[in-house]
Amino acid sequence: MIQNDLFLRAHLGQPIERYPVWLMRQAGRILPEYRAVRSKLSGFKELVETPEFATEVSIQPVDLLGVDAAIIFSDILVIPEAMGLPYQMIENKGPWFENTIRSQAQFDLLDAQIDVADRLWYVFEALKQTKLALNGRVPLIGFAGAPWTILCYMVEGKGSKTFSESRKLLYTQPKLAHQLLERITEVTIEYLKGQLASGADALQLFDSWAGILGQEQYEEFGLSYIEKICQAFEGIPFTVFSKGAVASLAQISNLSCSTIGLDWNMSMTMARSLVKESKTLQGNLDPCALYGSSDSIIKETKNLLNSFKSPRHIVNLGHGVYPDIDPEKVKIFINTVKNYEISNI
Numbered sequence: 001m002i003q004n005d006l007f008l009r010a011h012l013g014q015p016i017e018r019y020p021v022w023l024m025r026q027a028g029r030i031l032p033e034y035r036a037v038r039s040k041l042s043g044f045k046e047l048v049e050t051p052e053f054a055t056e057v058s059i060q061p062v063d064l065l066g067v068d069a070a071i072i073f074s075d076i077l078v079i080p081e082a083m084g085l086p087y088q089m090i091e092n093k094g095p096w097f098e099n100t101i102r103s104q105a106q107f108d109l110l111d112a113q114i115d116v117a118d119r120l121w122y123v124f125e126a127l128k129q130t131k132l133a134l135n136g137r138v139p140l141i142g143f144a145g146a147p148w149t150i151l152c153y154m155v156e157g158k159g160s161k162t163f164s165e166s167r168k169l170l171y172t173q174p175k176l177a178h179q180l181l182e183r184i185t186e187v188t189i190e191y192l193k194g195q196l197a198s199g200a201d202a203l204q205l206f207d208s209w210a211g212i213l214g215q216e217q218y219e220e221f222g223l224s225y226i227e228k229i230c231q232a233f234e235g236i237p238f239t240v241f242s243k244g245a246v247a248s249l250a251q252i253s254n255l256s257c258s259t260i261g262l263d264w265n266m267s268m269t270m271a272r273s274l275v276k277e278s279k280t281l282q283g284n285l286d287p288c289a290l291y292g293s294s295d296s297i298i299k300e301t302k303n304l305l306n307s308f309k310s311p312r313h314i315v316n317l318g319h320g321v322y323p324d325i326d327p328e329k330v331k332i333f334i335n336t337v338k339n340y341e342i343s344n345i
């Protein structure tokens, strides 16, 4: 039994007393308590791969910020690594892969059959320990990267402004792209099933690079694989966050998921006109709004809440919280949502 299950009820369209709120990237550098744990370790990967530490930082935002859901501390890049493409997280620079997948020969070097439970044991163990530590206070979110975004890192080998190597592949070797997306999709389904079995109450797919594809390309190389994943989890609270894909919102609305994550490009009113009433919307305050004064944060948050016309909302930012945001400002955002009168809906 979960004491505060507002987040799960909002996913499924059940009655709620107030809107639930959490933040993408809440388990991370905004909290001095996170930085304290992290500074004792060799690096980001040790934190991800040590269930005791991952548990500690997953719980921190629940205790310190009062969010309505915990998200497991991990990264989307554990999947390429489990498939045979290890990465490093370079301080102040981001991810870096020694090998990339830009040819059939490189694809053939990936591990053909992998035991997900064996390779990603540390994520499953962290979920089990976090579930115990939460003691039913709030739901626990599991996650993965969407296949297109994972392909981007496997092809590029690092972050990029344009991901032009990845987009090039779609024109030069579309069959290879489909083969890779298919493989990522299979592993991701098994991985998310393992997360549910280990205690996750809800799931989210992060498609951070959805917005760099044309609409038709996103349908072919993005949404078709996301739909395969959604179909494996029907009935489970499941969010698809396709960042920047406003042009595809009507197609995204047809996915077999309960909830659609939105960035701040589109107003909630406009988004709702394109998305079915039977879907929950998550988002979408501009993360930069939290740099504003307390009064400005309260005003912006209330404007967002006033734009909701149904109970099918989960409040969040439109992307991950930026690391230099003052946690006190985050609390103002959270408390504004918590104090908002539900009679307005």
Ligand code: CP3
Pocket (backbone or CB within 6 Å): 023, 024, 025, 026, 027, 028, 029, 038, 044, 071, 072, 073, 074, 075, 076, 077, 089, 093, 094, 095, 143, 159, 206, 208, 320
């Ligand atoms: O949301 C949470 O609090 C849970 C933890 C979480 C992390 N990464 C921890 C992290 C989640 C959900 C992610 C998802 C993720 N990882 C995405 C999708 C969301 C998005 O932001 O678009 C992507 C694209 C990645 C890949 C990744 N991980 C990059 C590009 C980087 C470097 C840039 C950066 O933010 O530093 C990371 C590192 C990372 N993942 C950090 C954290 C807390 C910072 C590393 C550190 O603590 O030193």
